[in-house]
Amino acid sequence: xxxxxxxxxxxxxxxxxxxxxxxxxxxxxxxxxxxxxxxxxxxxxxxxxxxxxxxxxxxxxxxxxxxxxxxxxxxxxxxxxxxxxxxxxxxxxxxxxxxxxxxxxxxxxxxxxxxxxxxxxxxxxxxxxxxxxxxxxxxxxxxxxxxxxxxxxxxxxxxxxxxxxxxxxxxxxxxxxxxxxxxxxxxxxx
Amino acid sequence: xxxxxxxxxxxxxxxxxxxxxxxxxxxxxxxxxxxxxxxxxxxxxxxxxxxxxxxxxxxxxxxxxxxxxxxxxxxxxxxxxxxxxxxxxxxxxxxxxxxxxxxxxxxxxxxxxxxxxxxxxxxxxxxxxxxxxxxxxxxxxxxxxxxxxxxxxxxxxxxxxxxxxxxxxxxxxxxxxxxxxxxxxxxxxx
DNA sequence: TGTACATCAGTGAACGCGCGTTCACTGATGTAC
DNA sequence: TGTACATCAGTGAACGCGCGTTCACTGATGTAC
Numbered sequence: 001x002x003x004x005x006x007x008x009x010x011x012x013x014x015x016x017x018x019x020x021x022x023x024x025x026x027x028x029x030x031x032x033x034x035x036x037x038x039x040x041x042x043x044x045x046x047x048x049x050x051x052x053x054x055x056x057x058x059x060x061x062x063x064x065x066x067x068x069x070x071x072x073x074x075x076x077x078x079x080x081x082x083x084x085x086x087x088x089x090x091x092x093x094x095x096x097x098x099x100x101x102x103x104x105x106x107x108x109x110x111x112x113x114x115x116x117x118x119x120x121x122x123x124x125x126x127x128x129x130x131x132x133x134x135x136x137x138x139x140x141x142x143x144x145x146x147x148x149x150x151x152x153x154x155x156x157x158x159x160x161x162x163x164x165x166x167x168x169x170x171x172x173x174x175x176x177x178x179x180x181x182x183x184x185x186x187x188x189x190x
Numbered sequence: 191x192x193x194x195x196x197x198x199x200x201x202x203x204x205x206x207x208x209x210x211x212x213x214x215x216x217x218x219x220x221x222x223x224x225x226x227x228x229x230x231x232x233x234x235x236x237x238x239x240x241x242x243x244x245x246x247x248x249x250x251x252x253x254x255x256x257x258x259x260x261x262x263x264x265x266x267x268x269x270x271x272x273x274x275x276x277x278x279x280x281x282x283x284x285x286x287x288x289x290x291x292x293x294x295x296x297x298x299x300x301x302x303x304x305x306x307x308x309x310x311x312x313x314x315x316x317x318x319x320x321x322x323x324x325x326x327x328x329x330x331x332x333x334x335x336x337x338x339x340x341x342x343x344x345x346x347x348x349x350x351x352x353x354x355x356x357x358x359x360x361x362x363x364x365x366x367x368x369x370x371x372x373x374x375x376x377x378x379x380x
Numbered sequence: 381t382g383t384a385c386a387t388c389a390g391t392g393a394a395c396g397c398g399c400g401t402t403c404a405c406t407g408a409t410g411t412a413c
Numbered sequence: 414t415g416t417a418c419a420t421c422a423g424t425g426a427a428c429g430c431g432c433g434t435t436c437a438c439t440g441a442t443g444t445a446c
Binding site for chain 2: 025026027029030108109110111112113114115116117120123124126127130131151152154155157158159160161162163165166168169170171172175178179182183185186190
Protein backbone atom coordinates (compact mmCIF):
# COMPACT_ATOMS: atom_id res chain seq x y z
CA UNK A 1 0.00 0.00 0.00
CA UNK A 2 2.91 2.37 -0.39
CA UNK A 3 1.77 5.80 -1.63
CA UNK A 4 3.47 8.33 -3.85
CA UNK A 5 5.20 11.30 -2.24
CA UNK A 6 2.39 13.60 -3.35
CA UNK A 7 -0.22 11.32 -1.83
CA UNK A 8 1.74 11.03 1.41
CA UNK A 9 2.01 14.80 1.72
CA UNK A 10 -1.69 15.12 0.96
CA UNK A 11 -2.54 12.57 3.68
CA UNK A 12 -0.41 14.45 6.17
CA UNK A 13 -2.25 17.67 5.33
CA UNK A 14 -5.58 15.86 5.73
CA UNK A 15 -4.61 14.67 9.22
CA UNK A 16 -3.57 18.19 10.25
CA UNK A 17 -6.80 19.61 8.85
CA UNK A 18 -8.89 17.04 10.71
CA UNK A 19 -6.89 17.72 13.88
CA UNK A 20 -7.47 21.47 13.59
CA UNK A 21 -11.22 20.87 13.33
CA UNK A 22 -11.42 18.28 16.13
CA UNK A 23 -9.17 20.23 18.51
CA UNK A 24 -11.29 23.32 17.98
CA UNK A 25 -14.51 21.42 18.50
CA UNK A 26 -13.54 19.32 21.52
CA UNK A 27 -10.22 20.56 22.82
CA UNK A 28 -6.88 18.78 22.67
CA UNK A 29 -7.18 16.35 25.58
CA UNK A 30 -10.71 15.35 24.66
CA UNK A 31 -9.72 14.43 21.09
CA UNK A 32 -8.42 10.87 20.77
CA UNK A 33 -6.06 9.85 17.99
CA UNK A 34 -8.40 7.08 16.83
CA UNK A 35 -11.30 9.51 16.37
CA UNK A 36 -9.02 12.05 14.76
CA UNK A 37 -7.62 9.56 12.25
CA UNK A 38 -11.13 8.31 11.50
CA UNK A 39 -12.14 11.92 10.78
CA UNK A 40 -9.25 12.03 8.32
CA UNK A 41 -10.47 8.77 6.71
CA UNK A 42 -7.68 6.59 8.13
CA UNK A 43 -7.10 4.09 10.92
CA UNK A 44 -5.10 4.96 14.01
CA UNK A 45 -2.11 2.78 13.22
CA UNK A 46 -1.07 5.03 10.35
CA UNK A 47 -0.65 8.04 12.56
CA UNK A 48 2.98 7.37 13.43
CA UNK A 49 4.04 7.25 9.77
CA UNK A 50 3.43 11.03 9.81
CA UNK A 51 4.01 12.27 13.37
CA UNK A 52 6.35 11.29 16.18
CA UNK A 53 3.67 11.83 18.85
CA UNK A 54 0.38 13.56 19.61
CA UNK A 55 2.32 16.50 21.04
CA UNK A 56 4.07 17.01 17.72
CA UNK A 57 0.76 16.94 15.89
CA UNK A 58 -0.55 19.58 18.29
CA UNK A 59 2.44 21.82 17.58
CA UNK A 60 2.16 21.38 13.82
CA UNK A 61 -1.60 21.92 13.88
CA UNK A 62 -1.06 25.16 15.76
CA UNK A 63 1.59 26.27 13.30
CA UNK A 64 -0.60 25.56 10.26
CA UNK A 65 -3.78 26.87 11.88
CA UNK A 66 -2.19 30.12 12.99
CA UNK A 67 -0.60 30.61 9.58
CA UNK A 68 -4.14 30.36 8.25
CA UNK A 69 -5.63 32.94 10.60
CA UNK A 70 -2.72 35.30 9.90
CA UNK A 71 -3.40 35.00 6.17
CA UNK A 72 -7.15 35.47 6.64
CA UNK A 73 -6.56 38.50 8.83
CA UNK A 74 -4.16 40.01 6.34
CA UNK A 75 -6.69 39.42 3.57
CA UNK A 76 -9.48 41.02 5.62
CA UNK A 77 -7.42 44.21 5.89
CA UNK A 78 -6.72 44.20 2.15
CA UNK A 79 -10.42 43.79 1.33
CA UNK A 80 -11.34 46.58 3.73
CA UNK A 81 -12.83 48.74 0.92
CA UNK A 82 -13.82 51.99 2.59
CA UNK A 83 -13.38 51.06 6.23
CA UNK A 84 -9.92 51.08 7.70
CA UNK A 85 -7.96 47.84 7.70
CA UNK A 86 -8.16 47.65 11.48
CA UNK A 87 -11.95 47.89 11.44
CA UNK A 88 -12.14 45.17 8.82
CA UNK A 89 -9.92 42.91 10.91
CA UNK A 90 -11.96 43.44 14.07
CA UNK A 91 -15.26 42.89 12.25
CA UNK A 92 -13.90 39.71 10.73
CA UNK A 93 -12.32 38.30 13.87
CA UNK A 94 -15.32 39.06 16.08
CA UNK A 95 -18.07 38.22 13.60
CA UNK A 96 -20.58 35.71 14.95
CA UNK A 97 -19.80 33.57 11.89
CA UNK A 98 -16.15 33.27 12.74
CA UNK A 99 -16.52 32.85 16.49
CA UNK A 100 -19.58 30.65 16.29
CA UNK A 101 -17.87 28.26 13.91
CA UNK A 102 -17.00 25.41 16.25
CA UNK A 103 -14.54 23.95 13.76
CA UNK A 104 -13.19 27.14 12.20
CA UNK A 105 -12.35 29.83 14.74
CA UNK A 106 -8.91 31.09 15.74
CA UNK A 107 -6.86 28.44 17.57
CA UNK A 108 -5.77 30.95 20.21
CA UNK A 109 -9.45 31.29 21.08
CA UNK A 110 -10.42 27.63 20.88
CA UNK A 111 -7.34 26.33 22.71
CA UNK A 112 -5.96 29.33 24.63
CA UNK A 113 -6.03 28.08 28.19
CA UNK A 114 -5.31 24.50 27.18
CA UNK A 115 -2.18 25.61 25.31
CA UNK A 116 -1.10 27.57 28.39
CA UNK A 117 -0.89 24.22 30.22
CA UNK A 118 0.64 22.43 27.23
CA UNK A 119 4.20 21.51 26.32
CA UNK A 120 6.89 24.02 25.43
CA UNK A 121 6.84 23.40 21.67
CA UNK A 122 3.12 24.13 21.29
CA UNK A 123 3.38 27.20 23.50
CA UNK A 124 6.30 28.53 21.45
CA UNK A 125 4.37 28.02 18.20
CA UNK A 126 1.24 29.64 19.62
CA UNK A 127 3.26 32.56 20.94
CA UNK A 128 4.80 33.04 17.50
CA UNK A 129 1.30 33.06 15.97
CA UNK A 130 0.13 35.63 18.51
CA UNK A 131 3.02 37.93 17.65
CA UNK A 132 2.53 37.58 13.91
CA UNK A 133 -1.17 38.39 14.29
CA UNK A 134 -0.19 41.43 16.37
CA UNK A 135 2.17 42.52 13.59
CA UNK A 136 -0.58 42.26 10.98
CA UNK A 137 -2.77 44.47 13.17
CA UNK A 138 0.05 46.93 13.90
CA UNK A 139 0.49 47.45 10.14
CA UNK A 140 -2.97 49.02 10.13
CA UNK A 141 -1.72 51.95 12.24
CA UNK A 142 0.76 53.58 9.84
CA UNK A 143 0.32 57.01 11.41
CA UNK A 144 1.58 55.81 14.82
CA UNK A 145 5.13 55.16 15.93
CA UNK A 146 6.12 51.51 15.67
CA UNK A 147 6.02 51.14 19.44
CA UNK A 148 2.59 52.68 19.83
CA UNK A 149 1.23 50.63 16.94
CA UNK A 150 2.60 47.44 18.48
CA UNK A 151 1.19 48.29 21.92
CA UNK A 152 -2.24 49.07 20.47
CA UNK A 153 -2.17 45.91 18.36
CA UNK A 154 -1.33 43.70 21.33
CA UNK A 155 -4.11 45.31 23.34
CA UNK A 156 -6.68 44.92 20.57
CA UNK A 157 -5.67 41.33 19.85
CA UNK A 158 -5.85 40.38 23.54
CA UNK A 159 -9.29 41.95 23.78
CA UNK A 160 -10.51 40.11 20.67
CA UNK A 161 -9.19 36.78 21.94
CA UNK A 162 -10.79 37.28 25.36
CA UNK A 163 -14.12 38.32 23.89
CA UNK A 164 -14.21 35.42 21.44
CA UNK A 165 -13.25 32.95 24.18
CA UNK A 166 -16.00 34.18 26.50
CA UNK A 167 -18.50 34.30 23.62
CA UNK A 168 -17.81 30.61 23.03
CA UNK A 169 -17.95 29.75 26.72
CA UNK A 170 -21.26 31.32 27.75
CA UNK A 171 -24.29 29.16 26.92
CA UNK A 172 -26.66 32.07 26.21
CA UNK A 173 -26.47 33.11 22.53
CA UNK A 174 -27.73 36.61 23.37
CA UNK A 175 -24.97 37.20 25.89
CA UNK A 176 -22.50 35.74 23.43
CA UNK A 177 -23.60 38.19 20.73
CA UNK A 178 -23.53 41.05 23.23
CA UNK A 179 -19.92 40.32 24.19
CA UNK A 180 -18.83 40.27 20.55
CA UNK A 181 -20.80 43.40 19.63
CA UNK A 182 -19.52 45.44 22.60
CA UNK A 183 -15.94 44.49 21.94
CA UNK A 184 -16.25 45.32 18.24
CA UNK A 185 -17.70 48.74 19.06
CA UNK A 186 -15.24 49.68 21.79
CA UNK A 187 -12.21 48.61 19.76
CA UNK A 188 -13.32 50.47 16.66
CA UNK A 189 -14.97 53.60 18.08
CA UNK A 190 -13.41 54.02 21.51
CA UNK B 191 -13.83 6.48 60.79
CA UNK B 192 -17.04 8.48 60.68
CA UNK B 193 -16.41 12.22 61.03
CA UNK B 194 -18.49 14.98 62.57
CA UNK B 195 -20.57 17.20 60.33
CA UNK B 196 -18.13 20.07 60.79
CA UNK B 197 -15.20 17.87 59.83
CA UNK B 198 -17.04 16.53 56.80
CA UNK B 199 -17.82 20.05 55.57
CA UNK B 200 -14.21 21.07 56.16
CA UNK B 201 -12.97 18.08 54.14
CA UNK B 202 -15.28 18.98 51.29
CA UNK B 203 -13.94 22.54 51.31
CA UNK B 204 -10.38 21.17 51.30
CA UNK B 205 -11.12 19.05 48.22
CA UNK B 206 -12.61 22.03 46.37
CA UNK B 207 -9.65 24.19 47.34
CA UNK B 208 -7.19 21.55 46.11
CA UNK B 209 -9.22 21.16 42.91
CA UNK B 210 -9.16 24.90 42.27
CA UNK B 211 -5.37 24.92 42.60
CA UNK B 212 -4.77 21.78 40.52
CA UNK B 213 -7.21 22.76 37.77
CA UNK B 214 -5.55 26.16 37.49
CA UNK B 215 -2.10 24.66 37.39
CA UNK B 216 -2.71 21.76 34.99
CA UNK B 217 -6.14 22.17 33.49
CA UNK B 218 -9.21 20.04 34.14
CA UNK B 219 -8.53 17.04 31.90
CA UNK B 220 -4.91 16.81 32.97
CA UNK B 221 -5.83 16.64 36.66
CA UNK B 222 -6.62 13.13 37.87
CA UNK B 223 -8.86 12.49 40.86
CA UNK B 224 -6.17 10.45 42.61
CA UNK B 225 -3.63 13.30 42.43
CA UNK B 226 -6.28 15.79 43.41
CA UNK B 227 -7.37 13.82 46.47
CA UNK B 228 -3.73 13.30 47.45
CA UNK B 229 -3.25 17.08 47.24
CA UNK B 230 -6.18 17.37 49.66
CA UNK B 231 -4.54 14.83 51.96
CA UNK B 232 -6.96 11.99 51.19
CA UNK B 233 -7.13 8.82 49.10
CA UNK B 234 -9.18 8.64 45.93
CA UNK B 235 -11.85 6.30 47.27
CA UNK B 236 -13.27 9.01 49.53
CA UNK B 237 -14.06 11.32 46.64
CA UNK B 238 -17.54 9.95 46.02
CA UNK B 239 -18.64 10.58 49.62
CA UNK B 240 -18.54 14.27 48.66
CA UNK B 241 -19.24 14.52 44.91
CA UNK B 242 -21.36 12.57 42.46
CA UNK B 243 -18.75 12.81 39.70
CA UNK B 244 -15.71 14.75 38.49
CA UNK B 245 -18.04 16.97 36.43
CA UNK B 246 -19.91 18.01 39.55
CA UNK B 247 -16.64 18.86 41.29
CA UNK B 248 -15.66 20.99 38.29
CA UNK B 249 -18.94 22.89 38.48
CA UNK B 250 -18.68 23.43 42.23
CA UNK B 251 -15.03 24.45 41.98
CA UNK B 252 -15.97 27.03 39.36
CA UNK B 253 -18.80 28.34 41.53
CA UNK B 254 -16.59 28.70 44.62
CA UNK B 255 -13.58 30.00 42.67
CA UNK B 256 -15.58 32.63 40.83
CA UNK B 257 -17.30 33.71 44.03
CA UNK B 258 -13.78 34.29 45.33
CA UNK B 259 -12.62 36.39 42.40
CA UNK B 260 -15.83 38.43 42.53
CA UNK B 261 -15.18 39.15 46.22
CA UNK B 262 -11.52 40.00 45.59
CA UNK B 263 -12.49 42.31 42.73
CA UNK B 264 -15.11 44.04 44.82
CA UNK B 265 -12.56 44.49 47.61
CA UNK B 266 -9.99 45.90 45.18
CA UNK B 267 -12.47 48.62 44.18
CA UNK B 268 -13.23 49.42 47.82
CA UNK B 269 -9.53 49.74 48.66
CA UNK B 270 -8.93 51.98 45.64
CA UNK B 271 -7.81 54.93 47.82
CA UNK B 272 -7.24 57.77 45.38
CA UNK B 273 -7.49 55.94 42.07
CA UNK B 274 -10.90 55.12 40.70
CA UNK B 275 -12.39 51.73 41.53
CA UNK B 276 -12.11 50.67 37.89
CA UNK B 277 -8.39 51.41 37.81
CA UNK B 278 -7.87 49.47 41.02
CA UNK B 279 -9.74 46.48 39.58
CA UNK B 280 -7.72 46.51 36.35
CA UNK B 281 -4.41 46.86 38.19
CA UNK B 282 -5.34 44.00 40.48
CA UNK B 283 -6.66 41.67 37.80
CA UNK B 284 -3.76 42.27 35.42
CA UNK B 285 -0.98 42.45 37.98
CA UNK B 286 1.88 40.05 37.23
CA UNK B 287 1.35 38.66 40.75
CA UNK B 288 -2.21 37.66 40.05
CA UNK B 289 -1.73 36.37 36.51
CA UNK B 290 1.61 34.75 37.22
CA UNK B 291 0.19 32.80 40.13
CA UNK B 292 -0.23 29.39 38.59
CA UNK B 293 -2.51 28.24 41.38
CA UNK B 294 -4.33 31.49 42.14
CA UNK B 295 -5.47 33.34 39.03
CA UNK B 296 -9.03 33.83 37.80
CA UNK B 297 -10.66 30.55 36.71
CA UNK B 298 -12.05 32.17 33.56
CA UNK B 299 -8.43 32.78 32.55
CA UNK B 300 -6.97 29.45 33.64
CA UNK B 301 -9.81 27.34 32.22
CA UNK B 302 -11.56 29.56 29.66
CA UNK B 303 -11.25 27.50 26.50
CA UNK B 304 -11.49 24.22 28.39
CA UNK B 305 -14.77 25.30 29.97
CA UNK B 306 -16.07 26.28 26.53
CA UNK B 307 -15.77 22.59 25.59
CA UNK B 308 -17.11 21.40 28.94
CA UNK B 309 -20.52 20.24 30.09
CA UNK B 310 -23.53 22.51 30.40
CA UNK B 311 -23.45 22.82 34.19
CA UNK B 312 -19.89 24.13 34.32
CA UNK B 313 -20.53 26.52 31.44
CA UNK B 314 -23.63 27.89 33.16
CA UNK B 315 -21.71 28.45 36.39
CA UNK B 316 -18.80 30.10 34.56
CA UNK B 317 -21.19 32.30 32.61
CA UNK B 318 -22.84 33.39 35.86
CA UNK B 319 -19.40 34.26 37.26
CA UNK B 320 -18.56 36.28 34.15
CA UNK B 321 -21.75 38.29 34.49
CA UNK B 322 -21.26 38.94 38.20
CA UNK B 323 -17.72 40.13 37.55
CA UNK B 324 -19.06 42.40 34.82
CA UNK B 325 -21.59 43.81 37.29
CA UNK B 326 -18.88 44.57 39.83
CA UNK B 327 -16.97 46.44 37.13
CA UNK B 328 -20.09 48.26 35.87
CA UNK B 329 -20.65 49.60 39.39
CA UNK B 330 -17.44 51.60 38.97
CA UNK B 331 -19.05 53.73 36.22
CA UNK B 332 -21.79 55.53 38.18
CA UNK B 333 -21.78 58.51 35.82
CA UNK B 334 -22.81 56.35 32.84
CA UNK B 335 -26.22 54.96 31.98
CA UNK B 336 -26.69 51.38 33.14
CA UNK B 337 -26.47 50.12 29.57
CA UNK B 338 -23.28 51.98 28.76
CA UNK B 339 -21.71 50.91 32.04
CA UNK B 340 -22.61 47.28 31.34
CA UNK B 341 -21.27 47.46 27.79
CA UNK B 342 -18.01 49.02 28.92
CA UNK B 343 -17.68 46.49 31.76
CA UNK B 344 -18.16 43.54 29.42
CA UNK B 345 -15.59 44.96 27.04
CA UNK B 346 -13.05 45.62 29.79
CA UNK B 347 -13.56 42.21 31.37
CA UNK B 348 -13.19 40.42 28.02
CA UNK B 349 -10.00 42.35 27.34
CA UNK B 350 -8.59 41.50 30.78
CA UNK B 351 -9.42 37.82 30.38
CA UNK B 352 -7.84 37.68 26.93
CA UNK B 353 -4.71 39.50 28.04
CA UNK B 354 -4.27 37.33 31.13
CA UNK B 355 -4.85 34.16 29.09
CA UNK B 356 -2.24 35.13 26.50
CA UNK B 357 0.16 36.30 29.21
CA UNK B 358 -0.02 32.81 30.71
CA UNK B 359 0.29 31.11 27.33
CA UNK B 360 3.38 32.80 25.89
CA UNK B 361 6.66 31.35 27.17
CA UNK B 362 8.59 34.64 27.11
CA UNK B 363 8.19 36.52 30.42
CA UNK B 364 8.99 39.85 28.74
CA UNK B 365 6.21 39.42 26.19
CA UNK B 366 3.92 38.28 28.98
CA UNK B 367 4.64 41.43 30.98
CA UNK B 368 4.21 43.57 27.84
CA UNK B 369 0.75 42.13 27.17
CA UNK B 370 -0.38 42.83 30.73
CA UNK B 371 1.12 46.32 30.81
CA UNK B 372 -0.36 47.38 27.46
CA UNK B 373 -3.79 46.13 28.40
CA UNK B 374 -3.67 47.89 31.76
CA UNK B 375 -2.68 51.15 30.12
CA UNK B 376 -5.21 51.06 27.28
CA UNK B 377 -8.09 50.12 29.56
CA UNK B 378 -7.31 52.81 32.09
CA UNK B 379 -6.09 55.70 29.94
CA UNK B 380 -7.66 55.11 26.55
C1' DT C 381 -25.94 9.23 82.26
C1' DG C 382 -24.64 4.83 80.25
C1' DT C 383 -25.06 1.27 76.72
C1' DA C 384 -26.05 -0.85 72.03
C1' DC C 385 -26.42 0.00 67.54
C1' DA C 386 -26.84 2.34 63.07
C1' DT C 387 -24.46 5.62 60.30
C1' DC C 388 -21.18 6.99 57.13
C1' DA C 389 -16.32 9.43 56.10
C1' DG C 390 -12.43 7.54 54.61
C1' DT C 391 -9.29 3.48 53.01
C1' DG C 392 -7.22 0.81 49.55
C1' DA C 393 -7.85 -2.52 46.12
C1' DA C 394 -10.26 -3.59 42.08
C1' DC C 395 -13.08 -2.71 37.84
C1' DG C 396 -13.75 -1.69 32.87
C1' DC C 397 -12.47 1.47 29.52
C1' DG C 398 -10.17 4.39 26.30
C1' DC C 399 -5.98 6.46 25.77
C1' DG C 400 -1.24 6.95 23.23
C1' DT C 401 1.83 3.94 21.26
C1' DT C 402 3.81 -0.35 19.05
C1' DC C 403 4.09 -3.98 15.80
C1' DA C 404 3.63 -7.70 12.30
C1' DC C 405 1.81 -7.60 8.09
C1' DT C 406 0.11 -6.05 3.23
C1' DG C 407 0.81 -4.56 -1.21
C1' DA C 408 1.39 -0.62 -4.42
C1' DT C 409 5.25 2.35 -5.57
C1' DG C 410 9.87 3.77 -6.73
C1' DT C 411 14.47 2.12 -7.90
C1' DA C 412 18.35 -0.63 -9.73
C1' DC C 413 19.88 -3.42 -13.24
C1' DT D 414 11.85 -0.89 -21.79
C1' DG D 415 11.15 -4.81 -18.74
C1' DT D 416 12.01 -7.34 -14.48
C1' DA D 417 13.23 -8.10 -9.45
C1' DC D 418 13.46 -6.14 -5.25
C1' DA D 419 13.52 -2.77 -1.47
C1' DT D 420 10.66 0.70 0.49
C1' DC D 421 7.17 2.34 3.31
C1' DA D 422 2.02 4.25 3.79
C1' DG D 423 -1.59 2.25 5.77
C1' DT D 424 -4.16 -1.68 8.39
C1' DG D 425 -5.87 -3.72 12.43
C1' DA D 426 -4.85 -5.97 16.55
C1' DA D 427 -2.39 -5.68 20.68
C1' DC D 428 0.20 -3.40 24.53
C1' DG D 429 0.65 -1.12 29.11
C1' DC D 430 -1.15 2.54 31.60
C1' DG D 431 -3.90 5.80 34.04
C1' DC D 432 -8.34 7.34 34.13
C1' DG D 433 -13.15 7.74 36.55
C1' DT D 434 -15.77 4.92 39.23
C1' DT D 435 -17.18 1.06 42.46
C1' DC D 436 -16.99 -1.67 46.49
C1' DA D 437 -16.07 -4.34 50.78
C1' DC D 438 -14.38 -2.97 54.81
C1' DT D 439 -13.01 -0.06 59.13
C1' DG D 440 -14.01 2.32 63.11
C1' DA D 441 -15.21 6.80 65.30
C1' DT D 442 -19.46 9.38 65.74
C1' DG D 443 -24.26 10.39 66.58
C1' DT D 444 -28.61 8.46 68.15
C1' DA D 445 -32.12 5.71 70.60
C1' DC D 446 -33.41 3.67 74.67
